[in-house]
Amino acid sequence: MRFEGTADYVATEDLMIAVNAAIRLERPLLVKGEPGTGKTELARQVADALGLRLIEWHVKSTTRAQQGLYEYDAVSRLRDSQLGDERVADVCNYIRRGKLWDAFEAPEKVVLLIDEIDKADIEFPNDLLQELDRMEFHVYETGETVAARQRPIVIITSNNEKELPDAFLRRCFFHFIAFPDAETMARIIDVHFPDVKHELVRAALTRFYELRETPGLKKKPSTSEALDWIRLLMADDVDPATLRADAKHAIPPLHGALLKNEQDVHLFERLAFMARRQG
Incomplete structure (x- = not known):
């Protein structure tokens, strides 16, 4: 499984080396560079070139790491209990899967894009350390552990708006997309x-x-x-x-x-x- 660019995306030699090294090491590929240099498009082209499904998680300033795993809608469950809804008996009815859960549960290998991670709070990358490293997480409401069936190819982009924690950087393969000559x-x-x-x-x-x-x-x-x-x-x-x-x-x-x-x-x-x- 090697990425060698596509007909629609001009990938430099060093970029292809970085993508293939991250795949071989089974580590997230952290891609930095000026806005508009094709960081997000890289994930789409990698998925297309390797024939894999792409799961995209676009990070905003209000995004929390937990949303990538799952969210428990306690408010809806309380409202339904007051209305006598039978759904309240099963807590799974109030758990919404996040993008990481989707990627972990996929029966086939997928490409997971975590786009513009530097937009979120400074603690956001640290909150994903264990999940991206071990490729599993615990659902406290149900007591189950969600582990990746097939380890996804993780591509993380950053516009360098803020520094990322050292502990997070150690777990990534890094590549800076220089502005093209x-x-x-x-x-x-x-x-x-x-x-x-x-x-x-x-x-x-x-x-x-x-x-x-x-x-x-x-x-x-x-x-x-x-x-x-x-x-x-x-x-x-x-x-x-x-x-x-x-x-x-x-x-x-x-x-x-x-x-x-x-x-x-x-x-x-x-x-x-x-x-x-x-x-």
Whole structure:
């Protein structure tokens, strides 16, 4: 069982090595990188390439680790007992399975995605240490132990918004997805837009990387934003010469796909104004 990329996802050699090492070690793969570099999509592509079902757990700021295991709805049980409902006799009627339970109970091997783990409380990763390490957990309300039938391939993503505990990191295989260079980005664009004009791609990528390297930029545009921009340039049939000509004196065309806050827009407006004055 080896991951070697897919026709729809450009995986670098070091990323494929990391995925296969995590599978071999049977440890969670912790993937970090800038937003929009394909961390979440990696799990989907791994599942697709290996022919496995994908179970996705998208973490929010209010998510608790217990929700990934199960939740006991005591309020509903109390209400039903007051109404004389026969369901109250079986506590299992009030237990809702979480994503980890689904992955553990699956009869076949699955890929489990825990997406953006750094959004949750700092204790969230620690609360999952034993469950991810032993691949089992205890249900106190029923007294049963849920153990994984087949050890799932666990992929965990993080945008590096907060540091993760050392004890959690020790149990993971780590990989940082570096922002793709121009050559890799051209390959990614070719996968998504096979009919794009190569001259347009060269001109757009030159402008794109110049924009990313601008000092003072609050939010650098990501891979997904570059793809959106290329799509718009294709739809409007923008002349590549427009992107190359007088680049320092104007904001890029359709810049709303790249610049996502007013500070960065104002920054480029000022730079363009100063360049015109000096010219």
